[in-house]
Amino acid sequence: MDTLIIDGLSFALPLFIMSIGGIYSERSGITNLAIEGLQGFGAFFGALSVVLLSHFFNIPIQKLFYLALLLSMVGGMIFSLLHGLLSIKFKANQVISGVVINILAMAVTVFLTTQINNMVFGAMSDKFQIGTSQRFTIPLLSKIPILGAIFKNIYPFEIVIVFMAIFAYYVFYKTRFGLRLRACGDNPHSVDAAGVEVSKVQFKAVMISGALSGLGGISFAYSISTNFSPAIYMGYGYLAIAALIFGNWEILPTFGACLLFGFARAGGYYMGQLLKLPSTFSDLIMTLPYVLTLLLLIFFSKTNRAPRALGEIYDKGKR
Numbered sequence: 305m306d307t308l309i310i311d312g313l314s315f316a317l318p319l320f321i322m323s324i325g326g327i328y329s330e331r332s333g334i335t336n337l338a339i340e341g342l343q344g345f346g347a348f349f350g351a352l353s354v355v356l357l358s359h360f361f362n363i364p365i366q367k368l369f370y371l372a373l374l375l376s377m378v379g380g381m382i383f384s385l386l387h388g389l390l391s392i393k394f395k396a397n398q399v400i401s402g403v404v405i406n407i408l409a410m411a412v413t414v415f416l417t418t419q420i421n422n423m424v425f426g427a428m429s430d431k432f433q434i435g436t437s438q439r440f441t442i443p444l445l446s447k448i449p450i451l452g453a454i455f456k457n458i459y460p461f462e463i464v465i466v467f468m469a470i471f472a473y474y475v476f477y478k479t480r481f482g483l484r485l486r487a488c489g490d491n492p493h494s495v496d497a498a499g500v501e502v503s504k505v506q507f508k509a510v511m512i513s514g515a516l517s518g519l520g521g522i523s524f525a526y527s528i529s530t531n532f533s534p535a536i537y538m539g540y541g542y543l544a545i546a547a548l549i550f551g552n553w554e555i556l557p558t559f560g561a562c563l564l565f566g567f568a569r570a571g572g573y574y575m576g577q578l579l580k581l582p583s584t585f586s587d588l589i590m591t592l593p594y595v596l597t598l599l600l601l602i603f604f605s606k607t608n609r610a611p612r613a614l615g616e617i618y619d620k621g622k623r
Contacts, residue, residue, distance in 0.1 A: 308570050309453035316566025317465045318523035322544035323551070323558045325516030326473050329477075331489040331553055332509035333502075335615040336571050337402030338387045339517050340541025341409030342380045346518020347525045348413040349379020351432040351532035352420065359424065365435055372434065372522055374466060380509045381517020388510040392503050395617045410537050410563075417532065419453070423437050431533040436462060437526040463524040468519065473555050489611030514621065539594065546597045552608055561600075565593040584617050 322339055331338035353375045383405075387507060390401040413429055421429045421530040442455040477480040484505050487495045492502045529535050543565055551558025572592040 306453040307455060308567065308574055309450075310457050311570035311573065312318070312567040313454065314459055314527050314566075315569050316562045317462050317469075318520040318527070319540060319544050319565060320468060320548060320559050320562040321465045321472075321523075322517045322520035323548045323562060324469060324476075324555060325513035326545055326548045327522075327551075327553055327555060327558065328472070328476065328485065328509045328516070329513035330614055331611055332485045332506045333489040333492060333611060333616065333618065334388075334391050334506050334510055335398040335402065335598065336387065336510065336513055337399060337408075337545065338384070338405040338541075339513070340519035340537060341402075341406035342387075342514045343521030343524070343541050343544075344413055345383040345409045345538050346376040346380025346514065347430075347520075347536050348409075348530050349382070349512065350374075350376030350518065350522045351434050351525060353551075354434060355432045356424070361591070365433075366438070369437060369460065369526075370464075372526075373461060373519060375516040375580065376518040376522035377544045378518070379460065380514040380516070380521065382514070382609075384510050384514025384517075386516075388507045392506050392510070392618075400617050406537075406541070410534065413532075414534050431531045433531045434525060436530045446464050457521070459527055460482055461519075461526060465519065465523065468516070469555075469559075472516070476555060481505075481508075486611075489577070489613055492613050496620060506618075517544075520544070540613030543593060543597065549608055549610075550600050550604055553611060565596065568592045586590050 322343055325342075326336050326339050350372040353373045354365055354537075357363055357368060357371075358365040362422040387405050388399055390405075397509075417432060418428070418430045421427045421432075437459050439457040439459055441457060445455040446452045476485070484500055485508075486494055488502050488505050495502050495505065500610075519564060520540070525532050525536055544562075547561040547565060548558045550561040569592060589607045
Protein backbone atom coordinates (compact mmCIF):
# COMPACT_ATOMS: atom_id res chain seq x y z
CA MET A 305 0.00 0.00 0.00
CA ASP A 306 2.83 2.40 0.85
CA THR A 307 4.46 1.87 -2.54
CA LEU A 308 1.14 2.46 -4.29
CA ILE A 309 0.60 5.78 -2.50
CA ILE A 310 4.21 6.96 -2.94
CA ASP A 311 4.37 6.17 -6.66
CA GLY A 312 0.82 7.37 -7.27
CA LEU A 313 1.53 10.80 -5.78
CA SER A 314 4.84 11.21 -7.61
CA PHE A 315 2.92 10.81 -10.87
CA ALA A 316 -0.30 12.61 -9.90
CA LEU A 317 1.29 15.84 -8.62
CA PRO A 318 3.21 16.78 -11.81
CA LEU A 319 0.08 15.88 -13.75
CA PHE A 320 -1.95 18.11 -11.44
CA ILE A 321 0.27 21.18 -11.84
CA MET A 322 0.07 20.79 -15.62
CA SER A 323 -3.71 20.52 -15.36
CA ILE A 324 -3.83 23.75 -13.35
CA GLY A 325 -1.91 25.41 -16.17
CA GLY A 326 -4.49 24.09 -18.61
CA ILE A 327 -7.31 25.41 -16.42
CA TYR A 328 -5.77 28.88 -16.40
CA SER A 329 -5.54 28.92 -20.18
CA GLU A 330 -8.94 27.41 -20.93
CA ARG A 331 -10.85 29.40 -18.33
CA SER A 332 -9.48 32.50 -20.06
CA GLY A 333 -11.05 31.26 -23.29
CA ILE A 334 -7.94 29.82 -24.99
CA THR A 335 -8.10 26.13 -25.84
CA ASN A 336 -4.74 24.63 -24.91
CA LEU A 337 -3.92 21.27 -26.44
CA ALA A 338 -0.26 22.31 -26.43
CA ILE A 339 0.38 21.19 -22.83
CA GLU A 340 2.24 18.11 -24.09
CA GLY A 341 4.63 20.27 -26.09
CA LEU A 342 4.97 22.89 -23.36
CA GLN A 343 5.95 20.33 -20.73
CA GLY A 344 8.43 18.76 -23.13
CA PHE A 345 10.09 22.02 -24.17
CA GLY A 346 10.15 23.26 -20.57
CA ALA A 347 11.87 20.06 -19.43
CA PHE A 348 14.32 20.35 -22.34
CA PHE A 349 15.19 23.96 -21.47
CA GLY A 350 15.74 23.15 -17.80
CA ALA A 351 17.74 20.00 -18.48
CA LEU A 352 19.89 21.68 -21.14
CA SER A 353 20.68 24.59 -18.84
CA VAL A 354 21.84 22.47 -15.91
CA VAL A 355 23.90 19.99 -17.95
CA LEU A 356 25.73 22.87 -19.64
CA LEU A 357 26.31 24.65 -16.32
CA SER A 358 27.54 21.41 -14.77
CA HIS A 359 29.84 20.71 -17.72
CA PHE A 360 31.42 24.15 -18.17
CA PHE A 361 31.59 25.24 -14.51
CA ASN A 362 32.22 21.82 -12.96
CA ILE A 363 29.21 22.04 -10.66
CA PRO A 364 27.68 18.75 -9.39
CA ILE A 365 24.44 18.44 -11.32
CA GLN A 366 22.53 17.38 -8.18
CA LYS A 367 23.12 20.87 -6.74
CA LEU A 368 21.33 22.44 -9.68
CA PHE A 369 18.01 20.70 -9.02
CA TYR A 370 15.99 23.77 -8.00
CA LEU A 371 17.57 25.82 -10.77
CA ALA A 372 16.38 23.15 -13.22
CA LEU A 373 12.82 23.53 -11.90
CA LEU A 374 12.95 27.32 -12.26
CA LEU A 375 14.46 27.29 -15.74
CA SER A 376 11.98 24.67 -16.90
CA MET A 377 9.19 27.04 -15.93
CA VAL A 378 10.94 29.83 -17.84
CA GLY A 379 11.36 27.56 -20.89
CA GLY A 380 7.72 26.49 -20.85
CA MET A 381 6.62 30.11 -20.49
CA ILE A 382 8.76 31.25 -23.43
CA PHE A 383 7.51 28.45 -25.69
CA SER A 384 3.89 29.17 -24.71
CA LEU A 385 4.23 32.61 -26.27
CA LEU A 386 4.06 30.89 -29.65
CA HIS A 387 0.62 29.51 -28.81
CA GLY A 388 -0.42 32.90 -27.48
CA LEU A 389 0.72 34.70 -30.60
CA LEU A 390 -0.99 32.25 -32.94
CA SER A 391 -4.24 32.04 -30.97
CA ILE A 392 -4.62 35.59 -29.67
CA LYS A 393 -2.58 37.91 -31.88
CA PHE A 394 -3.10 36.18 -35.23
CA LYS A 395 -6.46 34.59 -34.32
CA ALA A 396 -5.46 31.16 -35.65
CA ASN A 397 -7.52 28.06 -34.91
CA GLN A 398 -6.58 27.20 -31.34
CA VAL A 399 -6.87 23.43 -31.71
CA ILE A 400 -4.60 23.35 -34.76
CA SER A 401 -2.15 25.70 -33.05
CA GLY A 402 -1.90 23.36 -30.06
CA VAL A 403 -1.36 20.25 -32.19
CA VAL A 404 1.31 21.97 -34.32
CA ILE A 405 3.14 23.17 -31.19
CA ASN A 406 3.19 19.63 -29.80
CA ILE A 407 4.72 18.26 -33.02
CA LEU A 408 7.16 21.17 -33.26
CA ALA A 409 8.31 20.80 -29.64
CA MET A 410 9.12 17.12 -30.05
CA ALA A 411 10.94 17.59 -33.36
CA VAL A 412 12.96 20.61 -32.21
CA THR A 413 13.95 19.28 -28.78
CA VAL A 414 14.99 15.84 -30.03
CA PHE A 415 17.04 17.40 -32.85
CA LEU A 416 18.73 19.92 -30.56
CA THR A 417 19.41 17.33 -27.86
CA THR A 418 21.15 15.06 -30.38
CA GLN A 419 23.19 17.89 -31.92
CA ILE A 420 24.25 19.42 -28.59
CA ASN A 421 25.27 16.02 -27.21
CA ASN A 422 27.37 15.46 -30.32
CA MET A 423 29.03 18.90 -30.39
CA VAL A 424 29.53 19.53 -26.66
CA PHE A 425 29.83 16.09 -25.08
CA GLY A 426 30.99 14.05 -28.07
CA ALA A 427 28.21 11.50 -27.55
CA MET A 428 25.61 10.27 -30.01
CA SER A 429 22.62 10.43 -27.72
CA ASP A 430 19.16 11.99 -27.66
CA LYS A 431 19.17 12.26 -23.86
CA PHE A 432 20.42 14.71 -21.25
CA GLN A 433 21.43 12.82 -18.10
CA ILE A 434 20.21 14.84 -15.13
CA GLY A 435 20.14 12.06 -12.55
CA THR A 436 17.41 11.11 -10.12
CA SER A 437 16.28 13.56 -7.52
CA GLN A 438 17.08 12.67 -3.90
CA ARG A 439 14.09 11.67 -1.76
CA PHE A 440 13.38 12.41 1.88
CA THR A 441 11.01 11.23 4.61
CA ILE A 442 9.29 13.33 7.29
CA PRO A 443 10.06 11.37 10.51
CA LEU A 444 6.97 11.68 12.74
CA LEU A 445 4.26 12.02 10.11
CA SER A 446 5.55 9.01 8.20
CA LYS A 447 4.67 6.77 11.17
CA ILE A 448 0.93 7.35 10.75
CA PRO A 449 -0.77 4.12 9.55
CA ILE A 450 -1.59 4.12 5.81
CA LEU A 451 -1.64 7.93 5.43
CA GLY A 452 1.95 8.06 6.63
CA ALA A 453 3.02 6.87 3.18
CA ILE A 454 2.23 10.38 1.91
CA PHE A 455 5.25 11.60 3.90
CA LYS A 456 7.68 8.84 2.84
CA ASN A 457 10.21 8.94 0.01
CA ILE A 458 9.09 12.38 -1.12
CA TYR A 459 10.65 14.01 -4.16
CA PRO A 460 11.54 17.67 -3.45
CA PHE A 461 9.59 18.71 -6.53
CA GLU A 462 6.44 17.35 -4.90
CA ILE A 463 6.73 19.96 -2.14
CA VAL A 464 7.37 22.68 -4.72
CA ILE A 465 4.30 21.56 -6.68
CA VAL A 466 2.07 21.55 -3.60
CA PHE A 467 3.04 25.14 -2.73
CA MET A 468 2.68 26.23 -6.35
CA ALA A 469 -0.76 24.61 -6.53
CA ILE A 470 -1.92 26.36 -3.34
CA PHE A 471 -0.68 29.70 -4.67
CA ALA A 472 -2.32 29.07 -8.06
CA TYR A 473 -5.59 28.20 -6.32
CA TYR A 474 -5.49 31.45 -4.33
CA VAL A 475 -4.75 33.57 -7.41
CA PHE A 476 -7.44 31.82 -9.45
CA TYR A 477 -10.29 32.11 -6.95
CA LYS A 478 -9.37 34.93 -4.57
CA THR A 479 -7.79 37.70 -6.61
CA ARG A 480 -9.02 40.32 -9.07
CA PHE A 481 -6.82 38.81 -11.79
CA GLY A 482 -8.43 35.40 -11.24
CA LEU A 483 -11.89 36.91 -11.45
CA ARG A 484 -11.08 38.66 -14.72
CA LEU A 485 -9.49 35.52 -16.12
CA ARG A 486 -12.58 33.43 -15.38
CA ALA A 487 -14.80 36.13 -16.83
CA CYS A 488 -12.77 36.11 -20.06
CA GLY A 489 -13.70 32.47 -20.59
CA ASP A 490 -17.41 33.05 -20.03
CA ASN A 491 -18.14 36.59 -21.18
CA PRO A 492 -15.09 38.42 -22.56
CA HIS A 493 -17.23 41.39 -23.66
CA SER A 494 -18.09 42.13 -20.03
CA VAL A 495 -14.37 42.21 -19.22
CA ASP A 496 -13.77 44.56 -22.13
CA ALA A 497 -16.65 46.77 -21.00
CA ALA A 498 -15.00 47.03 -17.58
CA GLY A 499 -11.94 48.57 -19.24
CA VAL A 500 -9.72 45.48 -19.10
CA GLU A 501 -7.88 44.33 -22.23
CA VAL A 502 -8.98 40.75 -22.83
CA SER A 503 -5.94 39.81 -24.90
CA LYS A 504 -3.54 40.77 -22.08
CA VAL A 505 -5.38 38.59 -19.58
CA GLN A 506 -5.37 35.71 -22.05
CA PHE A 507 -1.67 36.11 -22.81
CA LYS A 508 -0.87 36.00 -19.10
CA ALA A 509 -3.04 32.90 -18.67
CA VAL A 510 -1.29 31.10 -21.54
CA MET A 511 2.14 32.02 -20.13
CA ILE A 512 1.15 30.71 -16.69
CA SER A 513 0.03 27.53 -18.42
CA GLY A 514 3.45 27.23 -20.07
CA ALA A 515 5.31 27.80 -16.80
CA LEU A 516 3.31 25.20 -14.86
CA SER A 517 3.57 22.71 -17.73
CA GLY A 518 7.34 23.15 -17.76
CA LEU A 519 7.45 22.44 -14.02
CA GLY A 520 5.44 19.26 -14.56
CA GLY A 521 7.69 18.21 -17.43
CA ILE A 522 10.97 18.47 -15.52
CA SER A 523 9.35 16.67 -12.57
CA PHE A 524 8.53 13.72 -14.85
CA ALA A 525 12.09 13.85 -16.19
CA TYR A 526 13.52 13.59 -12.67
CA SER A 527 11.15 10.91 -11.38
CA ILE A 528 10.24 8.64 -14.28
CA SER A 529 13.11 8.69 -16.77
CA THR A 530 16.02 10.27 -14.77
CA ASN A 531 16.91 12.19 -17.93
CA PHE A 532 15.45 14.37 -20.62
CA SER A 533 14.64 12.23 -23.63
CA PRO A 534 11.89 11.72 -26.24
CA ALA A 535 10.22 9.51 -23.61
CA ILE A 536 9.00 12.73 -21.96
CA TYR A 537 6.39 12.88 -24.75
CA MET A 538 4.33 9.96 -23.48
CA GLY A 539 0.89 11.55 -23.55
CA TYR A 540 1.13 13.07 -20.07
CA GLY A 541 0.00 16.43 -21.42
CA TYR A 542 -3.13 14.85 -22.88
CA LEU A 543 -3.81 13.11 -19.56
CA ALA A 544 -3.58 16.52 -17.88
CA ILE A 545 -6.15 17.87 -20.34
CA ALA A 546 -8.42 14.88 -19.66
CA ALA A 547 -8.09 15.49 -15.91
CA LEU A 548 -9.13 19.13 -16.13
CA ILE A 549 -12.12 18.21 -18.32
CA PHE A 550 -13.25 15.57 -15.81
CA GLY A 551 -12.69 18.15 -13.09
CA ASN A 552 -15.06 20.49 -14.97
CA TRP A 553 -12.34 23.15 -15.25
CA GLU A 554 -12.20 23.51 -11.45
CA ILE A 555 -8.97 22.98 -9.50
CA LEU A 556 -10.03 20.72 -6.60
CA PRO A 557 -12.08 18.23 -8.67
CA THR A 558 -9.19 18.14 -11.16
CA PHE A 559 -6.88 17.14 -8.31
CA GLY A 560 -9.16 14.17 -7.63
CA ALA A 561 -8.96 13.13 -11.29
CA CYS A 562 -5.16 13.37 -11.23
CA LEU A 563 -5.02 11.21 -8.10
CA LEU A 564 -7.19 8.65 -9.88
CA PHE A 565 -4.83 8.56 -12.86
CA GLY A 566 -1.78 8.45 -10.61
CA PHE A 567 -3.01 5.53 -8.53
CA ALA A 568 -4.20 3.70 -11.67
CA ARG A 569 -0.69 3.97 -13.12
CA ALA A 570 1.00 2.96 -9.87
CA GLY A 571 -1.49 0.11 -9.42
CA GLY A 572 -0.81 -1.16 -12.94
CA TYR A 573 2.94 -1.11 -12.34
CA TYR A 574 2.56 -2.86 -8.98
CA MET A 575 0.28 -5.50 -10.51
CA GLY A 576 2.83 -6.21 -13.22
CA GLN A 577 5.55 -6.75 -10.61
CA LEU A 578 3.31 -8.83 -8.38
CA LEU A 579 2.31 -11.17 -11.21
CA LYS A 580 5.89 -11.22 -12.57
CA LEU A 581 4.61 -10.49 -16.04
CA PRO A 582 7.01 -10.14 -18.99
CA SER A 583 7.75 -6.61 -20.16
CA THR A 584 5.26 -6.78 -23.03
CA PHE A 585 2.35 -7.45 -20.63
CA SER A 586 3.67 -4.86 -18.16
CA ASP A 587 3.58 -2.24 -20.90
CA LEU A 588 -0.01 -3.23 -21.61
CA ILE A 589 -0.99 -2.81 -17.97
CA MET A 590 0.65 0.63 -17.91
CA THR A 591 -2.04 1.80 -20.33
CA LEU A 592 -4.56 1.72 -17.47
CA PRO A 593 -4.68 5.54 -17.05
CA TYR A 594 -5.48 5.92 -20.74
CA VAL A 595 -8.17 3.23 -20.64
CA LEU A 596 -9.58 4.95 -17.57
CA THR A 597 -9.61 8.21 -19.53
CA LEU A 598 -11.80 6.64 -22.22
CA LEU A 599 -14.21 5.20 -19.65
CA LEU A 600 -14.53 8.49 -17.80
CA LEU A 601 -15.09 10.24 -21.10
CA ILE A 602 -18.01 7.93 -21.85
CA PHE A 603 -19.72 8.33 -18.47
CA PHE A 604 -19.01 11.94 -17.50
CA SER A 605 -18.59 13.98 -20.68
CA LYS A 606 -22.34 14.78 -20.86
CA THR A 607 -22.27 16.51 -17.46
CA ASN A 608 -19.24 18.69 -18.21
CA ARG A 609 -19.77 22.39 -18.81
CA ALA A 610 -16.89 24.06 -20.60
CA PRO A 611 -16.38 27.85 -20.36
CA ARG A 612 -18.88 29.43 -22.74
CA ALA A 613 -16.29 31.36 -24.76
CA LEU A 614 -13.71 28.56 -24.85
CA GLY A 615 -12.04 28.34 -28.25
CA GLU A 616 -13.86 31.35 -29.66
CA ILE A 617 -11.73 34.01 -31.33
CA TYR A 618 -12.49 37.20 -29.44
CA ASP A 619 -13.77 40.00 -31.65
CA LYS A 620 -14.12 43.28 -29.81
CA GLY A 621 -16.68 44.59 -32.31
CA LYS A 622 -18.92 41.52 -32.10
CA ARG A 623 -21.82 41.47 -29.66
